[in-house]
Amino acid sequence: MKTFLNLVKINLKNSMYSTMGNKKRNAYSMIMIWGMIIVYLAGIMSFSAYTQAHVLLAANLPISSLLLQGALPVLLIVFIGAFFGMQQYLFKAKDYEMIASLPIPTYVVCLSRITAQMLIYFGYSLIFFLPYAITYCIYSTITIGTVLMIVLTILCIPLFATSVAMILSLCIQSIGKNSTVVQYIRVFIMAIVIGLLVYLYMTMSQSSSSAISTTLFYTQWIVDSITHPLSLATLWFVLSSVFPFVFLLYMVSHFYTYLYGYFNRTTKKKNKVPDSVCSKSPFQALLKKEWLRLSTSISYLTNSCMGLLLLLLSPIFVYFTFPKGAMDTTMLSIILVGIITYALALNSPLVISISLEGNAFWIAKSIPLSPTYILLAKTVLQLVLFLPIGLVATLCLSLVAYLPWYLVCILLLYTVAMVFVITTFALYCAKKYYNLSYTSEIQVIKQSKAVFFHVLFGMILSLVHILLLIWLSKYLAIWILLLGISILWLVVSIPLLIHQVKITPQQLNNML
Amino acid sequence: MLQISHVKKSYQAGHPVLKDITLTVQDGDLFAFIGHNGAGKTTLIKCIAGILNFESGSITIFDQNIATQPIKAKELIAYVPDNPDVYDFMTGMQYLEFITSVYQIPTDLVKEEIHTMAKEYEIEQHLTSRIKEYSHGMKQKLVLISAFIRHPKLMILDEPFVGLDPKASKITKEYMKAFCDKGGIIFFSTHVLDVAEKICNKVAIIKQGEIVLSGTMSDITSHASLEDVFLKEE
Numbered sequence: 001m002k003t004f005l006n007l008v009k010i011n012l013k014n015s016m017y018s019t020m021g022n023k024k025r026n027a028y029s030m031i032m033i034w035g036m037i038i039v040y041l042a043g044i045m046s047f048s049a050y051t052q053a054h055v056l057l058a059a060n061l062p063i064s065s066l067l068l069q070g071a072l073p074v075l076l077i078v079f080i081g082a083f084f085g086m087q088q089y090l091f092k093a094k095d096y097e098m099i100a101s102l103p104i105p106t107y108v109v110c111l112s113r114i115t116a117q118m119l120i121y122f123g124y125s126l127i128f129f130l131p132y133a134i135t136y137c138i139y140s141t142i143t144i145g146t147v148l149m150i151v152l153t154i155l156c157i158p159l160f161a162t163s164v165a166m167i168l169s170l171c172i173q174s175i176g177k178n179s180t181v182v183q184y185i186r187v188f189i190m191a192i193v194i195g196l197l198v199y200l201y202m203t204m205s206q207s208s209s210s211a212i213s214t215t216l217f218y219t220q221w222i223v224d225s226i227t228h229p230l231s232l233a234t235l236w237f238v239l240s241s242v243f244p245f246v247f248l249l250y251m252v253s254h255f256y257t258y259l260y261g262y263f264n265r266t267t268k269k270k271n272k273v274p275d276s277v278c279s280k281s282p283f284q285a286l287l288k289k290e291w292l293r294l295s296t297s298i299s300y301l302t303n304s305c306m307g308l309l310l311l312l313l314s315p316i317f318v319y320f321t322f323p324k325g326a327m328d329t330t331m332l333s334i335i336l337v338g339i340i341t342y343a344l345a346l347n348s349p350l351v352i353s354i355s356l357e358g359n360a361f362w363i364a365k366s367i368p369l370s371p372t373y374i375l376l377a378k379t380v381l382q383l384v385l386f387l388p389i390g391l392v393a394t395l396c397l398s399l400v401a402y403l404p405w406y407l408v409c410i411l412l413l414y415t416v417a418m419v420f421v422i423t424t425f426a427l428y429c430a431k432k433y434y435n436l437s438y439t440s441e442i443q444v445i446k447q448s449k450a451v452f453f454h455v456l457f458g459m460i461l462s463l464v465h466i467l468l469l470i471w472l473s474k475y476l477a478i479w480i481l482l483l484g485i486s487i488l489w490l491v492v493s494i495p496l497l498i499h500q501v502k503i504t505p506q507q508l509n510n511m512l
Numbered sequence: 513m514l515q516i517s518h519v520k521k522s523y524q525a526g527h528p529v530l531k532d533i534t535l536t537v538q539d540g541d542l543f544a545f546i547g548h549n550g551a552g553k554t555t556l557i558k559c560i561a562g563i564l565n566f567e568s569g570s571i572t573i574f575d576q577n578i579a580t581q582p583i584k585a586k587e588l589i590a591y592v593p594d595n596p597d598v599y600d601f602m603t604g605m606q607y608l609e610f611i612t613s614v615y616q617i618p619t620d621l622v623k624e625e626i627h628t629m630a631k632e633y634e635i636e637q638h639l640t641s642r643i644k645e646y647s648h649g650m651k652q653k654l655v656l657i658s659a660f661i662r663h664p665k666l667m668i669l670d671e672p673f674v675g676l677d678p679k680a681s682k683i684t685k686e687y688m689k690a691f692c693d694k695g696g697i698i699f700f701s702t703h704v705l706d707v708a709e710k711i712c713n714k715v716a717i718i719k720q721g722e723i724v725l726s727g728t729m730s731d732i733t734s735h736a737s738l739e740d741v742f743l744k745e746e
Contacts, residue, residue, distance in 0.1 A: 087562070277609045277613065278609045278619050279613040280613075281616075282614045282616065284613070285609075285613035286614070289610055292599075292601055358597070360597045362563055365561075365563035366563050366586060366591045367586065367588035367614050367615075368587040368589075369583065370583060463598055506579075
């Protein structure tokens with residue numbers, strides 16, 4: 001038991017501290033950053049729960065749907081995390097060989113690793129689900145059974161999501177872990193799950209919601225077990241959450257050595273000549289290297305370009321949500337501004353690119369090139385990806401929203417300005433909050449300090465723009481406001497970006 | 513010529529890692545740099561390679577000061593770290609192409625050399641595999657190849673024989689000797705004193721950030737083996 005607790009402590013510490021950069025790795029900083037993340041997420045969820053409750057009440061729909069709306073983000077976030085990350089923690093942890101050489105049973109090692117990660121997921125579950133549960137309690141009768149079931153739900157959802165995601169991920173990867181087809185299958189399944197859960201969440205405020213949710217037994221059991229704690233649904237809900245977890249733990253512990261060998265086995269890919277990185281100039285070589293880094297890592301690619309993907313999909317959402325004439329041009333433009341800004345800042349390749357140099361950073365430091373070129377290559381890759389995709393998405397958004405041509409042009413200029421602003425801030429975060437000694441790249445990509453501040457900045461920027469435009473649109477035409485904001489940001493961000501890119505060899509050497 | 517004058521470096525105030533280091537390495541020298549763990553070998557090597565700043569003193573490589581003209585100085589250097597972590601998302605060949613592109617060496621010119629060296633090191637068939645599939649020794653061989661094909665004037669090697677199999681060690685020693693015979697300088701750290709005694713013409717011993725002994729190998733080992741001299745200095 002003592003060994004198990006020690007291992008959990010080590011693994012948990014490892015995961016939590018990975019959020020920090022290379023600097024100030026102390027408990028105080030860790031509590032500060034995680035505290036901010038918790039407040040930030042809980043704030044969003046509370047606001048969301050409050051608005052959804054009002055929508056449900058106004059539409060005369062059962063308030064119990066709110067519980068499902070709280071459960072869906074937990075299912076989604078834990079599923080994504082476990083589907084892509086758990087495998088790394090279990091089978092690719094750098095301390096595997098050290099731990100494996102100790103006389104500790106494999107089930108203790110597995111359980112400690114899963115438990116450490118599960119504790120973080122329980123935390124997420126609490127932050128995401130609790131605001132919805134509290135809102136539900138405000139509008140309905142509370143019993144001790146309801147409260148107990150809410151606590152149980154917070155514990156059971158991560159168990160269910162982690163187990164299902166891990167089992168699914170292991171099954172898919174058993175086909176061939178390095179096969180490109182398998183990687184695409186993983187992304188495809190992930191997209192289906194995200195699509196389904198987002199669709200359920202979006203339609204929950206409509207009358208069709210109950211019909212859809214009942215088709216998914218698990219989601220219906222969540223609602224039934226809280227609203228009627230002594231029903232059979234409670235039993236099914238608990239069993240369906242605990243059983244997959246026990247099954248997963250048994251299978252993983254039983255085949256741990258085999259699975260570790262499988263996931264770390266070197267496989268030779270035949271008949272495939274890799275792309276050449278021969279370049280005419282050193283800068284081109286650096287650019288190719290950055291592209292190769294991004295394109296060869298599914299987790300890096302999917303996480304960094306999630307915002308771009310959402311931006312590309314947003315015209316469909318706008319098309320169905322805002323039919324022609326439903327809203328005036330000013331309001332529609334303001335909503336589009338919010339969507340564009342937030343989607344662009346959701347994550348970016350640049351913000352984690354310095355951290356991902358990791359132990360190979362010595363190469364960048366030792367080559368006879370100005371470090372400015374190294375940062376420039378990272379920045380150019382981001383601009384090359386974000387500018388065209390951002391512009392295409394904005395054009396589609398503007399077209400489906402039937403905006404007049406002059407507003408379309410200004411919105412395109414606004415997108416260019418936002419790409420530069422976000423790139424500047426991403427580079428600032430990348431330089432300030434880098435983490436070269438990460439234990440798993442998933443930690444850097446998903447839960448690093450740089451990523452958190454970057455997303456927070458995007459959200460604040462998006463909100464500030466929305467509020468500012470709503471306020472000022474009473475006095476000035478929207479096109480003047482958007483043009484003004486765009487020009488202002490371009491004038492500010494471009495010199496700042498140039499300043500950020502410039503770096504001396506001494507400054508680079510100080511990055512340890 | 514590599515000239516190190518009065519170099520001082522500390523990671524924490526009041527705890528110097530390098531205390532006033534002064535060394536001169538002439539063209540054609542195969543210079544062994546030995547010392548116990550934590551003596552400051554890797555720190556000095558990183559300072560010479562220009563990847564670590566130092567507080568005072570100067571390091572000049574063929575008249576190029578590493579602190580004031582780092583780009584020009586780095587053009588003359590090939591550095592091999594003690595832990596050869598390279599871009600694991602690349603294949604071995606891609607990494608070599610990346611290095612040749614950065615150093616602006618036409619790949620066609622060194623293609624034959626790459627294949628000859630890779631064949632000798634027995635990693636030719638692995639050049640098209642991703643580096644993440646390489647063992648420590650294979651990575652070490654790849655980094656050594658990438659260093660030799662650059663034809664630098666100065667090679668700085670930190671523990672180059674760690675992880676190499678006996679055949680690869682022998683080949684590396686031959687390459688090192690051939691490189692110095694052509695007038696190049698090799699400055700390397702090692703714990704393998706037999707090898708240092710056998711192949712090097714100069715040696716320096718560092719202890720707690722200070723050079724305690726420096727000179728030609730023949731002078732230092734005239735009365736006792738390098739191992740005995742080293743242990744005596746300890």
